[in-house]
Amino acid sequence: MAVDPDADERGSTETEIMEATYRALCKHGYSGLSISRIADEFEKSKSSLYYHYDSKDDLLVAFLTFAVDRFEASVATERSDDPMADLEGVIERLLPLRPTDEQRQIQALLVDLRSQAVTDERFRERFADIDERLVTTLTEVIERGIERGTFNEVDATRVAEHVLAVLNGAMVARATTDREAAVAAARVSLSSYLDTVLRR
């Protein structure tokens, strides 16, 4: 997507269509999404969607890329000289304690999109890729901590998978229930777990 310099341009028709799709998904969910409903969120006409995308399927695949790119950009991690702070930084970005309405919306949308991976191989590959990248990021931070001697010599990948599972589980809980206290409890417990297991 970032290959074409115009692709990310604000106001390009393709971007407007992606934004309209985003709004339609938030309102109706994936199972209630239709071309007409996307057009309802779009300034131009329904048939103009078909000028830019060959089919609904084609549009949805493009949206998947769009949404995944945005998500990964929003989680992008800067490394500091404090691995524990880096870890907490990733956790806060993936599961903010006080999410804005927009953060809530994005995560709800991702949970909804992700469920399509149950029956659609293309979605499956994308979300496997996301998880793989996140585990890689987490593993690298943990290994840096081990190298610097501030962390215990744990199995970094195993701990990273544990952290990711907690984050994904809490993210799903937040998007699909009103058990906000559960999210807080999971986050607190996760921090104390990392403190116990990593800090020497």
Next chain:
Amino acid sequence: MAVDPDADERGSTETEIMEATYRALCKHGYSGLSISRIADEFEKSKSSLYYHYDSKDDLLVAFLTFAVDRFEASVATERSDDPMADLEGVIERLLPLRPTDEQRQIQALLVDLRSQAVTDERFRERFADIDERLVTTLTEVIERGIERGTFNEVDATRVAEHVLAVLNGAMVARATTDREAAVAAARVSLSSYLDTVLRR
């Protein structure tokens, strides 16, 4: 559902419809589910569905109850005199190391159904209820361990929420990616976490 003695009867038309809906959901996912596709999995005709249920929506609400009841029955926990074994028992039922194809299907279906909770209040309440019950079960087991003096005096609810988040996160990963090793890693890490935190 268990109020009416005939409701659970094998071979009752309502049960056949629920089974047909189950198969249609496995094949097409929630977003691809239609009355015609349910009828395709059903011995009788499409219009007979409307004799038993007023609308697609009505049928789906009934199916939600059916599926949740089956899930909760499959997770039902017997208590022993070994709290750690009870805990591992719940974990193994919710996230089996070697799931059968049927267990895989049920969990994939639950992940798919759950995503409807993002935009449908009725689904939201159901899944909040499921999580609440599971946390209660886990909390009780942990508190029993504390009372017996075999567990440390931890915040039982907090640990229970942590465990549930790992289980839900790994369940979603299993249903939406092919990262089976991630599930194994999360389970191993979860066990060692419980051992570290609980065992005195």
Next chain:
DNA sequence: GTCTATAGAAAGATAGAC
């Protein structure tokens, strides 16, 4: 590139015979 109009298929739902 965007529009209006519409084709053609599939959706949810009902009528009326048996």
Next chain:
DNA sequence: GTCTATCTTTCTATAGAC
């Protein structure tokens, strides 16, 4: 209770003018 036939609405997608 179940059937076939059919209605209406909604859906995806295209034709053709501008």
